[in-house]
Amino acid sequence: MTDLNEIEAVAGAVVQAGGAELRQRYRDGDNDGNYSTYDVKAAADEAAEEKMLPVVRRAFPDHAVFAEEAGTFAGSAPYRWIIDPLDGTNNFAAGLPTFASSVAVLQDEEPMLAALHQPATGETYLARRGAGVRYEDQQVTAESDIDVEAATVATIVGRDVPRDSDLARQADGIQAAVDETVKRVIDSWAPTVHSGLFSRGQLQGLVQFHPDEEEQTVTELLATEAGASTRRDGPLYIAACDDETLTALWQATSDVR
Template sequence: MSKIADIEAVARAAVHAGGAELRRRYHADDSEGTYTSCDVKAAADKATEERMLPVIRQAFPDHAIFAEEAGEFEGTNPYRWIVDPLDGTNNFTAGLPTFASAVSVRYDGDPVVAAIHQPVTDETYLVRRDEGVRYNGTTVTAESSVPVDAGTVAMIVGREVPQNQDLAEQARAVQSTVETEVKRVCSSWAPVVHSGLFARGRLQGVVQFHPDEEEQAVTELLAAEADAAVRRDGALFVAASDEATLDVLWGQPPRGSGGDVAGDASVYAPGSGNDDHGRGVRSRVWQGWDRKDHDDDGTRDGARRGVRRDGHRRRHGDGKRAVPCRAGRCRDDTA
């Protein structure tokens, strides 16, 4: 097997090892954990991670690993694993079967492999760069015949969002905007589960806002390899089943902008005169920023500055499949 094939096989073994632990605890009604107003840390998180880490470390002792519970393990290899032992902890402790074990692997920062296992329903997603998405062994794509106004979209926000008033307000505005365009928005507390559904065409879109690292690489690689239409602006990432749906979710140019909103983010900046004319999630993020957080040119200042321009939809050599950009720095392979 190739190096990537070896990594994918180990990723699959790791999520299945974690899934076995989760399934046992779920059916035993294990709800032990530390509960706060913002989150819950279940005993199952740590126990599941302890089942997954040895699988990875024994196979690739020189690879770096970030594990949600144990933290960072340094490595001497360009590969870095991101381990999410229990995605959907709140669901798990509440007795809802919507949760999964997941891993993703980056090479020099770019996601190349991801694996998801949902133990209660025995569903597995495997995705490898340039090789597409497999769901229980069958290749799938994000293609969907459901029109946007009848569609379902997953909204994914990171842990920091509810705890930050500014980000929370922006997230609510984004979700409200999506709700005006589609039938239903799922506020996802199991992001990799909903991203998997999107990658096989059961959902029509995914909107990520300041996602956690554990879910970000999985979601973006799934979208890319499922032939989804994708756009990004800093911490905002939108994927849709097709370009037309993406245009609706992302937003059309405001009056007088003369072009795509993604081409000039400053058209939505406070004081631009277009604050109230844009539709779509991207305009709502710009409208959510207070004037004091911008320079004269409409960009965010200081540490809050983000990538202003749309992430180009990178494509493989076959011209068909989009690839997520690395850390918001986009390049167009078709140029």
């Protein structure tokens, strides 16, 4: 059986390796890539993954891996890694420092561990099932004493939502409903970054709609292990700093669900 402490150590090394590549390219102003109406695929995505993937493959050659750029690698062990080399590609390409490298590890398809590193600020988070969330090696929680009316909430949608007119209308309705309930809504283009902020009480809520797998596992594990109040209805997932905030967000979106 693979030692979970070893997996944790490797996960930390993986996001640091990807982050180092991104940090250098960000400082060099490297925003080469393919730009479309809905998304950006930067050269930095592939470059960071090329630093991250070999670390996992060398340490655990029998683990399955899904890498955003390279695809799927089969494995015989009960573990599967999900590598997101650059969460927040649009931000990176625009010169905004809100982006991260992240990995998630599942055991028998159950989220077990997540790590993310923000290269521009040097911040690192690690969530481990049953062990909570560490931010810069300090245990943190999603607790906040900010009232619902003064709360800041991040909304997260998957990459395919804007391409589907029905899903896009639903997402717009959800965001509008949340906007009427709290002080500020952040339309997140870097879900793992905002989930990290939520896990240490800097944001008071997360609202996810049809999230992408490489981000969903990280964001939901951070929320759960940070002690957040959570609720799900199919593709809609809401996490909040306390039950009162969760109830308010759930009720606000009831007509849209």
